Amino acid sequence: MSAAPKSAPPVQKPPRWQGNEQALRAVQVAFDVEEAVMEAIRVAAFHGNVSTSTQIRQVLGLPVPARPKRPRLTVTLSESDYALLASRYGLKPDDRLGIKEKATRELMAFVPPQMPQMAKPGEKSGS
Template sequence: MVTRKPVRWSGSDAALKAVQVAFDVEEAVMDAVRTAAFDNHLSTSDQIRHILKLAVSKRPKRPRLTVSLTAQDYEILGERYDLPPEDRLAIKERVTQELVRFATPAKPGR
């Protein structure tokens, strides 16, 4: 039996053939690449592609931060925010608010 993929998936063929490569380098090299990526508003992956003079996608990327949270982390955050640990969406919203507060400098007189 031959399984055919949906037509809407055909655009992902190139991505499926790509292979992620990890480089074991000194901390100074990682810092230099990360700093350049930050300064150039690029992901570290795009910065490496830029350094290697490879094509970088012009498609805008959704700016986001990621973190891996364990069940224990949800327990801790649920307790902190007075939410049930199963309400992961509400916890995510509260974490987002906390990150925004972290990034927003306090104004004098507030």
């Protein structure tokens, strides 16, 4: 007979994660819906100046934060994407922080100079 495998000791979470136990257990859910539904959600989110995730929570009647904790844009980058960006920015492909900083500056430069400031949710736009 072989001995029963020993269970691994519990993993110690970094101190900054210890208050986020509930968030660590959250599960991302993808909804397979028609294009018209996706477009309606995206348009409503855009007009409400909220993320599509927040818009979905509003439609489903789930609680939403008063304001985003970390407003951000996200994109998934492959190894070849990093290689392309590194070449474009004159960096090494493994310099992910440098690539992110250059890409952030490029995204910030995307905003047209004459673009008016968007009103925050709950505020009226200037008139």
